[in-house]
Amino acid sequence: MYLAHGAASYILNEAVQKKKISKLNGHEQLVVAILTILFGILPDIDLAILTVTPIPTFAHHSVITHSILFYLSLWLLLNLLFFVLKKILNKKGRKMLNDELLNIIQYSFIISTLSHLFLDILFSHSAIFFPLKKQITILGNVIKTNYFAQYMFTPPFACEVIIILFFLLILYKKYIKRRKIATNIFKLLIAISCIYLPFTIYMNLNTYNYSSHFRNGERIYDADYDRIQDSRDADTDNDGIDNIQEGDKKKIAQFAKRISANKYFASNRQQNIWESIKYNSGAFNSYRIISQAYFEQNLAIEPVLKEYEQKRYNTNSYTQYTPSPILLYEYFADNGYLYNLDTQIESGSIFFILTNDKMVNMGIVLDSETFVTVLDTDKRVVTHTKDNMQRAYPNCVIKAVNSYY
Numbered sequence: 001m002y003l004a005h006g007a008a009s010y011i012l013n014e015a016v017q018k019k020k021i022s023k024l025n026g027h028e029q030l031v032v033a034i035l036t037i038l039f040g041i042l043p044d045i046d047l048a049i050l051t052v053t054p055i056p057t058f059a060h061h062s063v064i065t066h067s068i069l070f071y072l073s074l075w076l077l078l079n080l081l082f083f084v085l086k087k088i089l090n091k092k093g094r095k096m097l098n099d100e101l102l103n104i105i106q107y108s109f110i111i112s113t114l115s116h117l118f119l120d121i122l123f124s125h126s127a128i129f130f131p132l133k134k135q136i137t138i139l140g141n142v143i144k145t146n147y148f149a150q151y152m153f154t155p156p157f158a159c160e161v162i163i164i165l166f167f168l169l170i171l172y173k174k175y176i177k178r179r180k181i182a183t184n185i186f187k188l189l190i191a192i193s194c195i196y197l198p199f200t201i202y203m204n205l206n207t208y209n210y211s212s213h214f215r216n217g218e219r220i221y222d223a224d225y226d227r228i229q230d231s232r233d234a235d236t237d238n239d240g241i242d243n244i245q246e247g248d249k250k251k252i253a254q255f256a257k258r259i260s261a262n263k264y265f266a267s268n269r270q271q272n273i274w275e276s277i278k279y280n281s282g283a284f285n286s287y288r289i290i291s292q293a294y295f296e297q298n299l300a301i302e303p304v305l306k307e308y309e310q311k312r313y314n315t316n317s318y319t320q321y322t323p324s325p326i327l328l329y330e331y332f333a334d335n336g337y338l339y340n341l342d343t344q345i346e347s348g349s350i351f352f353i354l355t356n357d358k359m360v361n362m363g364i365v366l367d368s369e370t371f372v373t374v375l376d377t378d379k380r381v382v383t384h385t386k387d388n389m390q391r392a393y394p395n396c397v398i399k400a401v402n403s404y405y
Helices: 005-017 016-022 026-052 059-063 067-088 091-096 099-121 155-175 181-204 249-262 273-282 284-294 302-313 324-332 387-390
Strands: 213-216 218-220 339-340 350-355 357-369 371-372 396-399
Touching: 005 026, 005 155, 016 099, 026 059, 026 099, 059 218, 067 099, 091 099, 099 155, 155 181, 155 249, 213 350, 249 284, 249 357, 273 396, 302 324, 324 350, 324 357, 339 350
Parallel strands: none
Antiparallel strands: 213 218, 339 396, 350 357, 350 396, 357 371
């Protein structure tokens, strides 16, 4: 999760220490509230700390600052600090930092930091038992992260919205004059969010979700340790050969066969709102099937295509202007890898459908009679024959990548 750590820590702390907090005066309650929110986001301070270390920031869930042991140790040090303060403060200081306030702050710290770690492992993976490297998750192996989904269409986002709305409702009831209409609006938004959550779970369970690689329980962020996250690295094994040219066609074919058998959601987002929702939830189109097939081998193709666009069009920008499907076709065409589809094409080869010399679709060859692609009428990923594709695209030409190594 990204946004709800501070809000969640505040809600939990208010629930656990409600009676104690209610006995504090208004200023003290405000101090506790602010500190609780800060404690809730404290573990993510490692994103700043890691910028001055050899460890890249994308690996922050695998270091000590996201471990239970680290925050239990800090909590004990905080207890020691408060014990010393109680001994050295004079009457004025003791009145300002009384025992009740210090005790509440102590427990706010451990409640907030541990709630952060809990939310981190709710849907994602984190090494909370560091120095053990194994990364733990609660629901992350069931509700997995989709490689293509927009974050606002995912279960973690829905949970964050619910948490933040409850947080705002609590603040509203506590500090603002109540208006019936405002209360009803909050309740309506929370109700909508609670309906949206199971909807996102349904979408997640009907899309193919795999966006992380693991080795012996440890998430692999950077296989070649070049400080470039693998999903952004055009050469993940640092051997001088770009990822597209290292794809194992046998594994590509096996992946395509597997996803077509499971009939995951497919979508061409231009058709209607429902298709757009499916697309933003991570449903496959033809290009995404190919991209995911490579990513299964930890070979992200998007960084290769971005570099290719910069060279081909002489662009110097962080923004990719040409759609990835077009770049993929141009990449193979410019390198002379495309041949007319025939019985000699290997299983696992990529193919492109052209009408009037314009690329209109693509897919993966399973055998001479079977192909995996998403046609405009497909609602789920299924296999197609050559005749199916030619009926969908009359007078088309089909070219395949015969070899790239």
